[in-house]
Amino acid sequence: MDHDPRAFSRSFSRRTALASLAGAALAGTAALPAAAADRHGRTVRFATFNASLNRGTQGTLVTDLSTPDNAQARNVAETIQRVNPDVLLINEFDYDERGTAVRLFLRNYLAVGHNGSRPIHFPYHFTGPVNTGVASGVDLDGKNGAVTTPGSDAYGQDAFGYGFFPGQYGMVVLSKYPIDTRAVRSFQHFLWKDMPGHVMPPGYYSDEARAIFRLSSKSHWDVPVRIGRSAADTVHFLVSHPTPPTFDGTEDRNGRRNHDEIRLWADYIGGRHRSSYLYDDKGVRGGLRSGARFVIAGDQNADPLDGDSYDHAIRQLLDHPEICLPATPPASAGGVEAARLQGGANIGQTGNPAYDTGDFSDTAPGNLRVDHILPSKGLTPGANGVFWPTSNDPLYRLVGDGTTVVTSDHRMVWQEVRVH
DSSP states (O other): OOOOHHHHHHTHHHHHHHTHHHHHHTOTTOOOOOOOEETTEEEEEEEEEEEEEOOSSTTHHHHHHTSTTOHHHHHHHHHHHHHOOSEEEEEEEOOOTTOHHHHHHIIIIITSOOTTOOOOOOSEEEEOOOSBTOBOSSOSSSSSSOOOSSSSHHHHHHBSBSOSSTTTTOEEEEESSOBOGGGOEEOTTOBGGGSTTOOOOTTTSOHHHHHHOBSOSSOOEEEEEEOSSSGGGEEEEEEOOOOOSOSSOTTOHHHHHHHHHHHHHHHHTSOHHHHTTOBOTTSOBOOOOTTOEEEEEEEOOOOSSSSSOSSSTTHHHHTOTTBOOOSSOOOOHHHHHHHHHHOGGGGGOOSOGGGOOBOOOTTTTOSBOOEEEEEBTTSEEEEEEEOOOOTTSGGGGGTOOSSSOSSOSBOOEEEEEEEO
16 A cells, blocks of 8 residues: 655654654764673674675776775775665675675775774684576576576576676675684585475476575675684674576566575564474584574575565564564664655655665665664663765765665664673
């Protein structure tokens, strides 16, 4: 049901108030203060940012980051410095086997202050291969036969995850705390057909395609982060980037895949019985042990109320009994202002624009809440926000009005948690 535009306007003040914490914390040119520790535990700021550090050809990101003068990369770095997270997932960061792009970004951009922001240092990082742009060798979309030469849309359609070359739209985790890299679990190769009760579109894929189709469009990683001195102080950073639930037909293959990519984490944290079918890339079966603390993060490409999600996919996590949601979701005043000024599809949406994290087309689907940071039981959620300054803020130059993408069409989302 479409909303009355007058009601949308009347609710503007209320929605702005909901975003006051994030707006005040990021006003002007000051960065957020560092998270603190006291006798009751340590406060850790987790964040997720689809930074759009992807490029159209393999190796271009390394070239762009080889010098300190790439404007978009500087904006990404400054955004990170302003929010000052302790543990960060970056989505859409092209993967290369040697990790060259990550090292260049750390050295040439994050370690350098921008426009008065302070350098930020992440001594630990993790990245790995993803399914995007990896040829399947099978005609997945039923067109043109199996395309195995990189560099075209037809190739991307037949890859395990859409991409013009292997590693496009990859991921990287940056951390101020040690990462137990030996204990990282990845689910890049888990097959969609092996998920009980999956919602793969009936009759769309050939038997040959179904037999080899991987569920994760990029990858799913369980990255253990040591917040304290012992293994008991570990927080599992569960990160992913499900496919957008669009760019398909009536079979809704991408919407259904997005749903089951999100479901993988819901099952992974759902206990021994629910997760028993899962196997990681080393062949280890099962999910997260009972009582383990975690934070789920990523561009889930799923809004709980608006957009094209299949069966309200993100509710599988938002309503999960092992998730401890904050009293108020991460919010911004900038999201409210953008929805009001841009109008279009934003006017008819059900969701509160203060919670939006993506600045998308105003005609369809409008701005959406698609990037999520979700802490577990056993962690106490605290302050949070969405980095989306309003047009009267000096930092507005880092987000823009949506017409020209100066940094990314997504906004960084952050959530503090107390680790006892």
